[in-house]
Amino acid sequence: MEVEVKRAFIGAGCNRIVNNVSWGACDLVSFGAQNAVAIFCPKTAQILTTLPGHNAYVNCTHWLPSSKFAFKASHLERHYLLSGDADGTIILWEFSLADKKWRNVLHVPENHKKGVTCISAIMISNTDVIFASSSSDGLVNMWEIILPSSSGGECKLSILDSIFVGRKPMVAISLAELPGSGGHLTLAMGGLDNKIHIYSGERTGKFVHACEVKGHTDWIRSLDFSLPIYANGETSSLLLVSSSQDKGIRIWKMALRESLGNNRKEETSLSSYIKGPIFSAGSTSYQISLESLLIGHEDWVYSVEWQPPQSSSIDGIECYQPQSILSASMDKTMMIWQPEKTTGIWMNMVTVGELSHCALGFYGGHWSPGGNSILAHGYGGSFHLWKNVGTDFDDWKPQKVPSGHFAEVSDISWAREGEYLLSVSHDQTSRVFSAWGDESSLENGGFWHEIARPQVHGHDINCVTIIRGKGNHRFVSGADEKVARVFEAPLSFLKTLNHATSHNSSFTDDVPANVQILGANMSALGLSQKPIYVQASSTESKEKSNIEGIDTLETIPEAVPVELTEPPIEEQLGWHTLWPESHKLYGHGNELFAVCGDHEGNLIASSCKAQSASVAEIWLWQVSSWKAVGRLHSHTLTVTQLEFSHDNNFLLSVSRDRHFSIFAIKQTGPDEINHQLVVRQEAHKRIIWSCSWNPFGHEFATGSRDKTVKIWQLENGSSVKLLLTLPMFKSSITALSWLGIDSQKNDGLLAVGMETGLIELWSLSIAVPNAALLVRFDPLMCHVSAVQRLRWRSTKKSEDSTSMQLASCGADHCVRIFQVDV
Template sequence: MSTVGGGRSEVEVKRVFIGAGCNRVVNNVSWGACDLVAFGAQNAVAIFDPKTAQISTTLPGHKASVNCTQWLPSNKFAFKAKGLDRHYLLSGDAGGAIILWEYSALEGKWRYVLQIPELHKKGVTCISGIMVSETEAVFASTSSDGTVYLWEVVFPSTGEGDCKLLHLDSLFVGSKPMVALSLAELPGNAGHLVLAMGGLDNKIHLYSGERRGKFVRACELKGHTDWIRSLDFSLPICTDGEAHSILLVSSSQDKGIRIWKMALRGSLDSSQSSRQGKISLASYIEGPVLVAGTTSYQISLESLLIGHEDWVYSVEWQPPSPVSSEGIAYCQHQSILSASMDKTMMIWKPEKTSGIWMNVVTVGELSHCALGFYGGHWSPNGDSILAHGYGGSFHLWRNVGTSLDNWQPQKVPSGHFAAITDIAWGRSGEYLLSVCDDQTTRIFSPWQNETSVGDEGSWHEIARPQVHGHDMNCVTIIQGKGNHRFVSGADEKVARVFEAPLSFLKTLGHAISQNSTFSEDIQLGVQILGANMSALGLSQKPIYVHAEQHTIEKNPNDSLDTLEAIPDAVPVVLTEPPIEDQLGWHTLWPESHKLYGHGNELFALCSDHEGKLVASSCKAQSAAVAEIWLWQVGSWKAVGRLQSHSLTVTQMEFSLDDKFLLAVSRDRQFSVFSIDKTGTDETSYKLVAKHEAHKRIIWSCSWNPHGYEFATGSRDKTVKIWTFGKDSSVKLLATLPQFSSSVTALSWASLDSKKNNGLLAVGMENGLIELWSLSVNRTDDGLAAGVLAAPVARFDPLMCHVSSVSRLAWRKRKCEDCSSIQLASCGADHCVRVFEVKC
């Protein structure tokens, strides 16, 4: 929560929702013993709870994109971590920095502990760590700079105290960097560790060392024929109460998985002496001997697993389960999870009689939009498996079977995986629409369930209306009566109009619960059930309600394997929040019109409050290209070309009565146009005011919802409040004190029915958000004479974005005088956020 006194009132801010996708890199996700999942979302570390499918927080601190995360203790040590209050997380970024975080399970609070002092010269690609005691961990990190660093970290035994960090060793691996690491304690040899690393030279390199000593190269394992992508040691395998061997699993871009066994030489010699003269298969596949101190280990290839059809990006042993309540004895399961770019995850187990490793579970292959998995992870208790995919998406399956395995898809958080450029609330605030450089448009909404009576419910992505071939830049929802429609603009010269299909209207009815005021009149006239994507095209074709019957009578010869024959989407009415496969294919909206006219990539869009006009602008370097086009809703004719600016118009907004259009531009000026809808099809317009307002680019503007005052925000770190008079004169009312960073987003909300008090939300380039109360003093004839401005809330950095805020938007209130109001924000950190502001 974030509260700041001062000004007219105290304001309390609470986090409601975070939507974010996962950075598309291997090793980015880690599932900890505390049953939380950590992943990188641009420069932030995001944390989500698989039980609620909600992102609980994002941790700011990295200056570059987060590449990898590692929990201490990880899911492998969950059997020891039942009573732990403090859990730790390591995160590494593309700049070479590694940060250690502390999580208090009791309080649910996060703390930045320290940054590892030794920086990698290039991006960190993998971090692997093990707990060697309850308060000590050893971890290794590797980078594309060709180095591997080893560290010991000692955690405070009580809640108080600091973490101590000890640099153990630096290993230089040469010009072919390592991209996969795994650490383990050697069985039967107290205090000795083994480090496996693999990478671009197709070999597995094994190093051994004492816990606080130097690590020496022991041997290398050959067999893979392409880059090694993932390595994971099991815990020591216990037989007769003693641990004699340990298993290492490796996966590669050669599509194969190999299991290696490291067995104590002593135990191996005694068994071999009894069967001298017999030549076993094992003697042919025995590998090198690893020497650690006075002990040696025979390495042999236990098994080769073939089943994936593409690169195998990750392999992981199923976490051990405790045998005793003390959490000392454990049972290491003979079970491996693999994830591949062939869009599948597989679970492998040895067959009971022959001992041959078999694929026993395969999930995920039905997805035609996942484009492969970058990694797979077990839950600490082994009943769930999580994959993260090429589309920044998560995919979770849970074993709900009792006697037989039955893996079913589960809800997960979702969101964009690139910079989000614009957001807009649904007409009555039922949902939030966002557009992004990941070439998708997404809809987020609170989903009411039976348990949340009277409450809003938890937020989920409920539709993906547009999947495009260009980066998306701007969007506006058309206000007024009739069906839900929006206009989006991308890195193309065309604006596209979309209309909600019947399947979405029914889904929205389920989301906001049928007993609400959601209009069913809209559904009656809608004949389009959903939409289909044309092959190699950018348009989304409608699927009509009555066409369902005709699809059955298709000629079977029509479905030849050509570029045109892509699978038909099946629009579905969702009765619970959808999973990734449903979103990517079955929730498209049909495109109804294209608006041609602009000479460059579209940059900004806005709609008037009546739902009769849409204004659009594009990137521009000259006055001729920087025109604002006006489009008539319905006929979609171009009814105006407004000229004033010489560079890109960055944002536009209509005044509440739709009589004026405000525009701000990169040329540091703002313009006010009068808009007069004279006849049924006629629109006249005139430039009535133009002013050079700031010293740098003006990024944002916002009208007072109840007057002719407006705010402008600029790269010069200032926000100015202006009033527009009856004689078309513009007067500066106030300049807010200089902010800490460029102002990139503004949104003005009304606070009371007297219409003089408001809240201005200010978003900045550094990701921070502030709220200012604005009280307008008016003369007897209603003109603004001055404005009283005071800061009322600075959002906690843990709640804010970690990169530039792109847009802020207040949700329409359900009641005029209710005490809370919601603010949505989006930013370059791939996050959509919703806050509750209590006034």
């Protein structure tokens, strides 16, 4: 059987750390998502790939060439990327533009002893790069990379210098070539001692401490050198911009000493007061002075960046450096600063982002290579992109960006007809991802986007199941609290979903006339979400909140749920796409751990974390009345996963106590369920993490930390026999999902997810018990940490070939969808 696996979608949030994002000259953006380096394309708002290789959180990424050197990169066939992690490891990656392939070129030797905090690089020529890396271990290392001139060549790496900066580490660095000095470099670094330290050195040798620049009154957070500024046809100065937690931004000028002239009168003028130190590099000396102080942000300014230089048409000048600076701050805004045309005073010309009450500030801002787009990444792991769409004047409009969870994704569930995928995470949100687009784009898998964020909670969410019954879209989620919560899709979501899946309007009749709830409002504590009704006018809701009194503070600001006609951006998602909570299910004694629904939408089973048999009971809930209709006793430790057989007659549970149990379930009355324990059996030597039923029969698979997968058969509804054990895997099995292929032969596909993040597909035939490995997913497509859950969604393509989609989620913050063609 030939199987082809393609990547259909990756959803992931950005690590919440400064210096994490880089926009390359190739017009791709890199960022760290847990231990992976993720790459996204701003044009399509899709994450293209994640690169495995790091064993710790990725702290910073830096393209070679970055957008700053895009004017040199028009004819490059290969671009490179540096990434540094929390263990001190730095990796160099190669990206080939022709075949879009990635290659892990080398690990930088002589690791930092602690996390890498910042990487800065300059392109001396097309094949010569010098980069500096700073770390919490108090060292700043200087490296030279000679890139290969032809494809497949080797990169040569050599260390130029290692600068010890003391117990107060540096968190911001920037490199530049000094004008008029014949190849001398300067390195600016800033950190916890509020000073900017300037070093100078030759391309090949040691860097010496040249001077200190004082002015900021708090930690320095970001530094960026401009390219040399041309005046009267020659380069005479360099500008450095710095930002700090003192909320201020300063522009410093480094001017060639000779060009200042030596007349005495100037010494007594005002400018002598803001002159800084003088330093020399080789035979030239430079005067540093404060050019401007920019005040406008109301909170820490985490990043400043010069607009990338553009290719110049002037003879002899390679590029033109625009006088324009982008700053990003924790006050939730990004600003563009430019000198006023008449006075030359630097002013704030553009401010974006101030309307987002859901973001908790920005960690960094970046220019696109052409200077017409700006990107911020924020506290919620989110991206925010604005593009200048004005022709004669500036008009910055928000654009679509990829989104996803910024913590471990704990569970996923497909909608009843597979229209969307719902995921929940330890970032305390649940999110809905759906393909959005017309027929043509969807034939190649379509572009997937996050279209709603139904639950924004105050606890880590551990499990979710979509209720499969008729009618409205509903789900049950369980978090680090003892309550399960039930959510109903509001009218605004059902209408949005119609736009997203306009090509497949099989469920337009599914928007019931009786849905009176438009959306939901968030409470201040972030636990219960209250409904907003269709008829309620704003005056009514105000009166209501005044009567209740206690709620007046809780529901501020008001959500405005609307029907969305294109994929929403972060501001809309975080606030206006909530679902109202309809019920709470009380009964468990500890934090909820697993939940599942039967295939008719009549019953929900749930379990919680447990150390004893009395707490490890499984609760059954009747969906129509939301009453508890059964408490199943069998296990002595946490039940890790539950699943109903496809005829709904049996419930399978697996547990930390290494046993599985099967319960026979019968509906005897409207609110009565008859349940009995049929089998309890020790199945593995370690925790059983996962189980999955065969869709065509009473066979099931169990997967365990002991690195084995076993296939069992339930005979006559009373005893279990072991059919086969798959060969030993290389790591713990954390997720399983069984897909039926041929009901006559009782053949199927078993997807196996491992703790290493890798996924394999096995073909199973039951008539003659037999299993064969069909395909190992390419590691570049897989997770980089444990796979938490796998779920199949079946979509028939044509008679002879079947196209399926497999969704997975993992501890690497990613939700992934694979296209599997058999």
